[in-house]
Amino acid sequence: MxxxxxxxxxxxxxxxxxRERERLMEKVEEQKAYQRLxxxxxxxxxxxxxxxxxLDQQTSENDALHEQLQxxxxxxEELEMKLSELTKLSTGMAKKSPQEETIKILRTFVNKSxxxxxxxxxxxxxxxxxxxxxxxxxxxxxLAATLDSLDDEQTETKVVNVQGNYNDIHDNxxxxxxxxxxx
Numbered sequence: 001m002x003x004x005x006x007x008x009x010x011x012x013x014x015x016x017x018x019r020e021r022e023r024l025m026e027k028v029e030e031q032k033a034y035q036r037l038x039x040x041x042x043x044x045x046x047x048x049x050x051x052x053x054x055l056d057q058q059t060s061e062n063d064a065l066h067e068q069l070q071x072x073x074x075x076x077e078e079l080e081m082k083l084s085e086l087t088k089l090s091t092g093m094a095k096k097s098p099q100e101e102t103i104k105i106l107r108t109f110v111n112k113s114x115x116x117x118x119x120x121x122x123x124x125x126x127x128x129x130x131x132x133x134x135x136x137x138x139x140x141x142x143l144a145a146t147l148d149s150l151d152d153e154q155t156e157t158k159v160v161n162v163q164g165n166y167n168d169i170h171d172n173x174x175x176x177x178x179x180x181x182x183x
Contacts (some may be wrong), residue, residue, distance in 0.1 A: 122151045
């Protein structure tokens with residue numbers, strides 16, 4: 001009877017071991033499925049990183065193209081401004097006039113241009129000088145000096161109100177006050 005009991009116990013243990021083996025095999029399959037899932041996650045993360053790099057590169061290219069567009073717009077505006085100034089100047093000189101009349105027109109144009117922005121003053125100076133070279137013009141000294149200083153930075157003009165009698169300003173840059181009843 002004892003042998004029969006041992007056989008039965010051994011049989012039950014084999015069945016229990018078989019069930020445990022099946023359970024462990026299912027656990028292994030489950031772990032393999034998790035591992036495949038993790039590999040898919042890794043692939044998705046890798047693909048996401050590639051797409052992010054491509055997006056960053058595209059953004060950099062877009063920024064560079066935007067900067068280039070801004071530079072081209074600035075150049076275009078500058079050329080339009082020069083063309084506008086040249087058109088204004090050409091309109092004033094459209095009628096054939098002797099050199100003195102031309103210099104008078106240029107003097108007026110240069111004097112009015114003194115009050116414009118620095119970019120326009122530079123453009124005016126370039127155009128007037130090119131026109132002078134093209135037409136072999138010689139400017140009077142005062143117009144040449146005005147034209148030479150046209151593109152200089154200008155400070156704001158200061159107005160000084162003075163009361164009383166004053167002498168003229170001398171070369172030393174100072175003003176002397178005349179005393180009542182004096183010189």
